[in-house]
Amino acid sequence: MNSTEILNSLQLSLTIRRLCFQLIENHHDFSNTVLVGLQPNGVFLVNRLKKELEKIINKVVKTGALDITFFRDDFRRKEKPLIPSVTNIDFSLENKVVVLVDDVFFTGRTVRSGLDAIMTFGRPKSVEFLTLIERRFTQHLPIKADYIGQSIDTINEEKVSVRWKEEHGKDQILLYSPNET
Amino acid sequence: MNDLSVKHLLSINDLNESDIDTIFKTADSFKEIINRPIKKVPTLRDITIANLFFENSTRTKLSFELAEKRLSADILNFSASSSSVKKGETLVDTANNILSMKVDLIVMRHPNPGAANYLAENTNTCVINAGDGTNEHPTQALLDCYSIKERHGSLKDLKVVIIGDIKHSRVALSNIYALKKLGAKVMVCGPTTLIPKFIHKLGVDVEHDLLKALQWCDVANMLRIQLERQDIQYFPSIREYVKQFGLNHEVISSLNKKITILHPGPINRGVEITSEVADSPNSIILDQVENGVAIRMAIIYLLAGKLNRA
Numbered sequence: 001m002n003s004t005e006i007l008n009s010l011q012l013s014l015t016i017r018r019l020c021f022q023l024i025e026n027h028h029d030f031s032n033t034v035l036v037g038l039q040p041n042g043v044f045l046v047n048r049l050k051k052e053l054e055k056i057i058n059k060v061v062k063t064g065a066l067d068i069t070f071f072r073d074d075f076r077r078k079e080k081p082l083i084p085s086v087t088n089i090d091f092s093l094e095n096k097v098v099v100l101v102d103d104v105f106f107t108g109r110t111v112r113s114g115l116d117a118i119m120t121f122g123r124p125k126s127v128e129f130l131t132l133i134e135r136r137f138t139q140h141l142p143i144k145a146d147y148i149g150q151s152i153d154t155i156n157e158e159k160v161s162v163r164w165k166e167e168h169g170k171d172q173i174l175l176y177s178p179n180e181t
Numbered sequence: 182m183n184d185l186s187v188k189h190l191l192s193i194n195d196l197n198e199s200d201i202d203t204i205f206k207t208a209d210s211f212k213e214i215i216n217r218p219i220k221k222v223p224t225l226r227d228i229t230i231a232n233l234f235f236e237n238s239t240r241t242k243l244s245f246e247l248a249e250k251r252l253s254a255d256i257l258n259f260s261a262s263s264s265s266v267k268k269g270e271t272l273v274d275t276a277n278n279i280l281s282m283k284v285d286l287i288v289m290r291h292p293n294p295g296a297a298n299y300l301a302e303n304t305n306t307c308v309i310n311a312g313d314g315t316n317e318h319p320t321q322a323l324l325d326c327y328s329i330k331e332r333h334g335s336l337k338d339l340k341v342v343i344i345g346d347i348k349h350s351r352v353a354l355s356n357i358y359a360l361k362k363l364g365a366k367v368m369v370c371g372p373t374t375l376i377p378k379f380i381h382k383l384g385v386d387v388e389h390d391l392l393k394a395l396q397w398c399d400v401a402n403m404l405r406i407q408l409e410r411q412d413i414q415y416f417p418s419i420r421e422y423v424k425q426f427g428l429n430h431e432v433i434s435s436l437n438k439k440i441t442i443l444h445p446g447p448i449n450r451g452v453e454i455t456s457e458v459a460d461s462p463n464s465i466i467l468d469q470v471e472n473g474v475a476i477r478m479a480i481i482y483l484l485a486g487k488l489n490r491a
Contacts, residue, residue: 067210070222070252070482081184081486083203084210120219 001176006133006152006160009171015149016045019130020052022147023099032125033097034062038114039085042066042102044164045132049101064089066100068113087117094122099147103162105131108143133160133173185483189301189308193319193358201362205327207479208472215251215474225254228485231279233289234311235261235272235296240446240470241311241321245288248477254485257284272296273303280306285488286481289313307484315349315410321445322355324476326363328469329400332441337364342394344370344426345404345453348377349411352404352445357383370394371426374415375406391426395436402443403428403454419452429455439463446470 007015027033030053037046043065053061069084100114111129118127130147135154152175154160159176183203187195196204214222230249234242242258249256257279270278276287286307289297294316301308312318326336333339341360347353347369360367361384368386369376376387388394395401406422416422428442442454442464450456459466 069210070214070224072224075224076227076486076488081483084207087210087213116223120214120217120221122218 001159001178003174003176005172006175007150007173009165012132012171012173015132016048016052019132019147019149020049020056023049023053023130024057026128027097027099029057029059030061031059032095033099034064034091034093035099035101035130036064036066036089036114036118038100038102038110039065039067039087041104041162042100044166045103045162046101048164049130062091064091066114066117068110068117071113071116073109073113089121092122093118093124095125098124098127099130100127101130103132104160105129105134105145105148106138106160108139108141111143112141132162135160185487188484188487189297189310190319190480190484191297191301191308191310192317193322193355193362196319196362198362201323201326201359203483204323204476204479205330207483208327208475211251211478211482212472212475215471215478221251221253223253224482225249225252225485228252228285228488229255229257229283230286230288230481231257231259231284232311233259233276233279233287233291235289235291236312238290238311240473241290241318244470244473245309245311245320245477248474248481249288251474252478252481252485254286254481257282272300276300276304276306280304286485307488309480309484312351314351315354316351317355317358318351318445319355319359320473320477320480321352322359323480324469324473325352325356325402325443325445326359327476328443328465328472329365329441330363331468331472332465333399335364336360339365339400340368340398341365341400341402342368342370342388342398343402343404344391344394344428346375346406346411346415347371347380347404348375348415349407350404352402356402357385361385368394368397372416372422391428392432392435395428395432395440398440400441400443401428402445404445405447405449405453423452427451427453427455428458430457430461433458433461433463441465443469 035046037043046063050061050063065088067085067087069082128146131145132149134148134151157178161174163172165171185200288309288311290311291313294314296313297310343353370388444466
């Protein structure tokens with residue numbers, strides 16, 4: 001696979017900062033809004049957003065991590081079993097505005113599962129969706145993102161990898177494309 | 182975490198350490214889910230499970246049923262007392278008839294040791310052993326170990342004593358296998374007549390003095406006297422058993438240390454354990470019941486995931 005850089009470290013931090021200002025426009029002081037990251041990769045993004053938002057508004061932003069394994073639609077359709085990650089939402093979502101957060105928006109199936117999973121914590125007032133990278137024209141379901149870091153055109157065989165400093169030592173978003181034959 | 186190495190859950194002996202780790206980690210997720218306002222997940226909505234109970238059960242049957250319902254599986258319940266088994270139908274015929282109704286997975290409790298293995302060998306389905314006579318009760322052992330791990334962090338080098346009717350207890354045998362696999366040190370304690378003669382070959386210590394056993398242990402798993410399986414009298418009287426092997430407040434307070442108390446139920450209060458001890462903060466009996474649902478959800482989920490993957 002060949003790799004191309006979509007965003008470097010500086011571009012990524014500018015994008016996150018822009019997303020934070022867009023969130024503040026709609027959610028003001030976040031008194032009734034919570035950010036929930038979809039496990040595993042959405043959680044890194046949520047942590048970055050929380051840090052940046054709290055710096056800007058000088059208030060605590062509630063965040064959580066949501067595992068969607070048991071709500072997926074591909075159970076028994078994969079060779080390996082679907083092994084769950086941790087869910088950590090230690091507050092009620094009843095009547096809250098929830099922003100679901102994931103790093104890459106591809107088919108929309110993960111978000112669909114996330115919507116089902118989030119409802120088991122109560123009835124939110126509304127749910128929005130934020131993504132760092134939207135892969136255009138690849139959605140299998142009628143789901144749209146409310147906040148988008150960057151939209152890119154890809155083919156199905158390509159893979160987008162969001163690499164965080166915490167895991168890989170460097171912030172970077174890469175696009176992997178199959179080798180031409 | 183890896184895939185389970187088994188297609189059925191028949192005996193703890195069939196599982197390796199990684200299997201148990203996968204089951205425990207999956208159970209962690211289910212435990213979190215069953216504490217949500219909405220406790221149900223849609224995962225097994227295309228799976229049908231038959232619960233075949235050829236022997237009485239309250240806790241295990243309810244626990245399995247709840248686990249299956251919380252996974253959104255369809256359920257068939259069967260009890261031997263109200264079925265064609267009374268008319269002479271064989272186990273395999275009963276099972277195959279039920280499987281013809283497109284059942285994917287069987288949970289079975291049976292009075293005969295080895296019945297679950299026999300069913301797994303002679304039918305084309307996934308079988309979970311919910312207790313086979315005096316042989317094994319693997320899900321109980323897993324939930325016991327999970328509950329101990331939750332309280333103590335790890336089972337490595339933990340000293341666990343199983344007290345009571347070891348001879349007739351499937352819980353004892355499965356617990357010994359599971360505890361040993363997870364690195365615990367195991368002792369059994371009870372009257373000489375209720376300890377199998379060759380049990381030391383499983384790598385466990387034997388003690389007939391309750392106080393010495395309790396002084397040695399970190400965890401005590403209390404078993405009831407299985408009178409329904411005893412064809413002869415194994416001890417002079419219940420009163421004498423209580424005097425020698427009953428766990429009461431006086432014995433516990435004489436230890437100068439805290440030990441964790443387990444009991445798989447049903448409890449005979451005032452016989453193997455007093456109410457004061459069973460309801461004390463050191464007792465994790467009700468945690469065992471809660472964890473039972475999470476552990477069974479994990480086992481069903483992981484085994485169902487191996488059924489005819491598309």
